Amino acid sequence: MDFTVALAQIKPKLGCLDDNMALIEAAIEKGIAAGADLVVFPELALTGYFLKDLVPEVALRLDAPQIEKLKLLSRQISIAIGLVEVSSDFRFFNSAIYLEQGEIRHVHRKVYLPTYGLFDEQRYLARGDRFRAFDTRFGRVGILICEDMWHLSAPYILAMDGAMTLICLSSSPGRGVSGSEGLGSAAAWQKLTSTTAMFLNCRVFYCNRVGYEDGINFWGGSEAIAPSGEVTDRGALLDEDFVVAKVDGGALRRERIFSPMMRDENLAITVKELKRIDRENNR
Amino acid sequence: MGALTVNTALLRQILVGFVRDEVTKVGLKKGVLGLSGGIDSALVAYIAAEALGPENVYAYTMPYRTSNPESEAHAKLIADQLGINYQVLEITPMVDAYFDLVPAADNMRRGNKMARERMTILYDHSAEVGGLVLGTSNKTELLLGYGTLHGDMASALNPIGDIYKTQVWELSEAMGVPNEVIAKKPSADLWAGQTDEDDLGFSYRDADELLYRMVDQRMSREELIAAGFEPQFIDTVHRKVQGSHFKRRLPVIAKVSNRTIDRDFRYARDWGK
Numbered sequence: 001m002d003f004t005v006a007l008a009q010i011k012p013k014l015g016c017l018d019d020n021m022a023l024i025e026a027a028i029e030k031g032i033a034a035g036a037d038l039v040v041f042p043e044l045a046l047t048g049y050f051l052k053d054l055v056p057e058v059a060l061r062l063d064a065p066q067i068e069k070l071k072l073l074s075r076q077i078s079i080a081i082g083l084v085e086v087s088s089d090f091r092f093f094n095s096a097i098y099l100e101q102g103e104i105r106h107v108h109r110k111v112y113l114p115t116y117g118l119f120d121e122q123r124y125l126a127r128g129d130r131f132r133a134f135d136t137r138f139g140r141v142g143i144l145i146c147e148d149m150w151h152l153s154a155p156y157i158l159a160m161d162g163a164m165t166l167i168c169l170s171s172s173p174g175r176g177v178s179g180s181e182g183l184g185s186a187a188a189w190q191k192l193t194s195t196t197a198m199f200l201n202c203r204v205f206y207c208n209r210v211g212y213e214d215g216i217n218f219w220g221g222s223e224a225i226a227p228s229g230e231v232t233d234r235g236a237l238l239d240e241d242f243v244v245a246k247v248d249g250g251a252l253r254r255e256r257i258f259s260p261m262m263r264d265e266n267l268a269i270t271v272k273e274l275k276r277i278d279r280e281n282n283r
Numbered sequence: 284m285g286a287l288t289v290n291t292a293l294l295r296q297i298l299v300g301f302v303r304d305e306v307t308k309v310g311l312k313k314g315v316l317g318l319s320g321g322i323d324s325a326l327v328a329y330i331a332a333e334a335l336g337p338e339n340v341y342a343y344t345m346p347y348r349t350s351n352p353e354s355e356a357h358a359k360l361i362a363d364q365l366g367i368n369y370q371v372l373e374i375t376p377m378v379d380a381y382f383d384l385v386p387a388a389d390n391m392r393r394g395n396k397m398a399r400e401r402m403t404i405l406y407d408h409s410a411e412v413g414g415l416v417l418g419t420s421n422k423t424e425l426l427l428g429y430g431t432l433h434g435d436m437a438s439a440l441n442p443i444g445d446i447y448k449t450q451v452w453e454l455s456e457a458m459g460v461p462n463e464v465i466a467k468k469p470s471a472d473l474w475a476g477q478t479d480e481d482d483l484g485f486s487y488r489d490a491d492e493l494l495y496r497m498v499d500q501r502m503s504r505e506e507l508i509a510a511g512f513e514p515q516f517i518d519t520v521h522r523k524v525q526g527s528h529f530k531r532r533l534p535v536i537a538k539v540s541n542r543t544i545d546r547d548f549r550y551a552r553d554w555g556k
Contacts, residue, residue: 014554015555052551179289179290212305215301217297
């Protein structure tokens, strides 16, 4: 099935739920007007990224009015969006929710919380404990949040769980200006998204934010990647953008005929060997 | 060597975007800076003019009676070329009035006093015009501690604090800073004939090659020696970095409560922006 995805490369304001909600609603309206079937937002789109002690102050329960509003809008367009989620036992998660036809279809809680270099997520946030694919009107989908994608096992698990579309929500800081043409962090991501698509014969939608927080820039460059690894659409570097990408549904079928790696992937061997490694590590 | 080459177009885009974003998000549109006639403040003026528009940039040259007249001439050249707001404010009366009270002060104390005098003037003008003070210290100076705490190191935003002097030269060339400003020997201009490199005892280019490997690439002492750096040079630079670390931190607060500022009361400066 052909469909259209919009990647909302927005610039959230740090800790300002109301302002960001307005930004998000405007982008959703824009997606609807552009005829998009799905709109993807960045990681922590509702709150901004370097929240530190603001985490509990901007966290939302899944029955919050903002999410009710998004549910309503998802009757017109499917939505993938990032926020801080608070659970009933007061743990705070860096979460992404997928809304469709008026319901939350899936919640992914970020598993790999980067806590090194300029990152400090584990200080403030609780860690998710699963990767699960889920069904949507575009087929089976898997969601990753930023750092999750840098762990090979995460997209692998989602693909083995049947996902043929991987959505990655990101707040990736730009760094590594060198003599080469691109930004270091952008170049690394571009290799990763394309290679992941190629390895797993999946399409990848990558949405990264822009703007600055305390001098740290977010570089944007959101992408739609075909299952061949080819980037079909890419957003502006370092500037707000709204990427509307036509997705050729047939490309997935053709790629899976041409390069049937996922057909041949042997889950039994993988599980057997991982179990052996686990056993040996625990000896 | 030569690991410090940068993509100047990309660097320019990030730094210009930084000044524009961080000034406008606090509800302002103007930037204020001290224009010494040297390359660092020249580069910041070019970045600010591109980010905010020349009409929103306010530059001040604040000479002391021993300052080299060439510095003021270069500052004026830069201001004219950019079409930014420009004013000369001499600090001799205030500085001399103070040193009449403490005549025994040495060159370092005099230099620090001048730097802090200039800082108070910039902050006063930032209140007058309603703009943020833009910092002009580069990464080399900041790491070596070659600057005056609460003087030239004071600012609201610093677009060039993460780029080395070598990269300041590269970007300045790309952005059209006049050649005479790029080519001259860097100087704090506190007395006639002073140069940074004489003060430091080594060249900025050598220091940058070392600092880049030591700080950015985290190479060990053994790896640095294997890469061709003299052990004595490595130790001198390392000592300067460590010894000046206090200048790069906020004042230390004695902890007694459960939530101490910056320790366990942590918010981004752009909180709510």
